[in-house]
Amino acid sequence: MRPHLDEVADDMIQEIQTRVREYDRPGEGPYSSTLRLAVERVLHYFVERVADPKEPDSSVIDFFRTIGRGEAGEGRSLDAVQTAMRVGGMVAWRRMAEGAAALEVPARTLGAVGEALMLFQDELAAAAGEGYAQAKAAVAGEMQRRRKRLLDLLFADPPAAPEAIADLAAAAHWPIPRTVAAVALGQETRQPTAFPPDILSDLGRRTPALIIPDPDGPGRAKLVDRALSGSLAVVGPTVPLNEAARSIEWARKTLGLAERGVIGATTGVIRSVEHMSTLILFQDEELITSLARLRLAPLSHLRSSQQDRLAETLLAWLQSGRNANEVAMRLHVHPQTVRYRLRQLEELFGDQLLDPDLRFDLEIVLRARALLGDRPGEQIIPSTGEAVGDTAEVVSFRR
Structure with a gap:
């Protein structure tokens, strides 16, 4: 050969x-x-x-x-x-x-x-x-490393210079969008498989995160919902590119409340904009706890079961325009029971229930209390003093 x-x-x-x-x-x-x-x-x-x-x-x-x-x-x-x-x-x-x-x-x-x-x-x-x-x-x-660095740059607070973002985006082959939404993912997030290449992701960080370009564009919401259906994920508000840090901040706060059970979801996609009032309410929990101790002090000497019933009734009364019959329908109890509880509340709170500003404060702290529910260590009405018997309500209901 x-x-x-x-x-x-x-x-x-x-x-x-x-x-x-x-x-x-x-x-x-x-x-x-x-x-x-x-x-x-x-x-x-x-x-x-x-x-x-x-x-x-x-x-x-x-x-x-x-x-x-x-x-x-x-x-x-x-x-x-x-x-x-x-x-x-x-x-x-x-x-x-x-x-x-x-x-x-x-x-x-x-x-x-x-x-x-x-x-x-x-x-x-x-x-x-x-x-x-x-x-x-x-x-x-190398491309993934560039994209992770770009994610860090977009989440920086204060925001990075637009020129630095543009240079790194070009190196990472990422077209710069006008608006973005950040996504915070729970720790048990499975690896998404259906994301298009324009979505930045870093699942290795302490709180796994994504950035979705043009989140309000056609079909984008369904794409995100489908890809993250088996995970707990929070989509932050849609913001200009230079405000991505604000979007991830709200997404992380919402995720924290969801993981505590304050926002009722364990899997699927949650959108921060749908829970803004709850986010505002829990923005400073020390402050809301202090306000609760002040405004709900009249309940503090009651036993826990009484506190729960009266707090639930008072919140329903405030939310229903102070209509006892509507309160009864909301709580699925007899109207006479509601009236009995309302008389108790009048005796406990007195003229506070006539003051619009105080009623507003009461609704805030009662909403927070209801959202916290029965989780140990998270109640915002500390019990003090001896419990009072609660048989009168049963008698009233039977009557």
């Missing part, structure tokens, strides 16, 4: 350039030189391997890994390389078959050489694929 290698190389190059458009480069430029170098190295390696299969030279395999990395770096697929290898193998097999016929080589020997040729082609293709995958992974990893 050795005396014919130059001739076979010429045949291979001509056939490859004819059949593979990407390799049809006229002249003796660097592309043609690289093609000839590859073909000659492959042919010599194959012949030496047939002559002595015990000591294979790995340089050709490494060479094809480099070719694979180069194709990835140029943004091309491996289709042209793989087609060229198939065409080269076809030319090699044709020449070997012709030589075997002229030399009357036994069929068993020719079959063994053909099998070696196919195995060799598979190794070269695998090496090119390995190099290609390595390069793509490196590019993807």
Whole structure:
């Protein structure tokens, strides 16, 4: 085989350039030189391997890994390389078959050489694929690192300079939108699989987060809901790009309230804008607790069960325009029971129930109390003093 290698190389190059458009480069430029170098190295390696299969030279395999990395770096697929290898193998097999016929080589020997040729082609293709995958992974990893840095920059407070954001966005191949919404994810978030590439994500941070460009655009809300349906996720308000830090701040606060059970959801997508009053209410919990101790002090000497009933009744009364019948319907109790409780409240609070400002304060703290519910350690009416019996209400209801 050795005396014919130059001739076979010429045949291979001509056939490859004819059949593979990407390799049809006229002249003796660097592309043609690289093609000839590859073909000659492959042919010599194959012949030496047939002559002595015990000591294979790995340089050709490494060479094809480099070719694979180069194709990835140029943004091309491996289709042209793989087609060229198939065409080269076809030319090699044709020449070997012709030589075997002229030399009357036994069929068993020719079959063994053909099998070696196919195995060799598979190794070269695998090496090119390995190099290609390595390069793509490196590019993807660098792009992901840039996107994470961009996410950090957008969440910075005070906001980063627009020029810095624009430069990093260009490096991360992220088109700059007019508006964004930040998303805070619960710790048990599963890996989303349906996000388009324009959504920035970092699931490795302490509070996993996303940035959604153009969140109010057609179909975007459904896309987010579908992708995060199995996770607890909070979408912050839509804001201009330079206010992304504000969106993630509100998203994180909403997530914290949801994880405590104040906002009733354990999975699915929550939108901060739908819970703004609750967010305002819990913006300063120390302040709301202090206000509760002041305004709900008349209930503090009662036992917990009485506190709960009277607080529930007072909130319903404030929310229903102070209509006892509507309160009864809301609480699913008899109107006479409501009236009895209201008399108790009048005795406890006195003229405070006539003052609009005080009624407003009472509704605020009672809403907070109702949202906190029965979670231990989170009640905002501390019990002090001895409990008072509560049998009178039962008697009144029976009457």
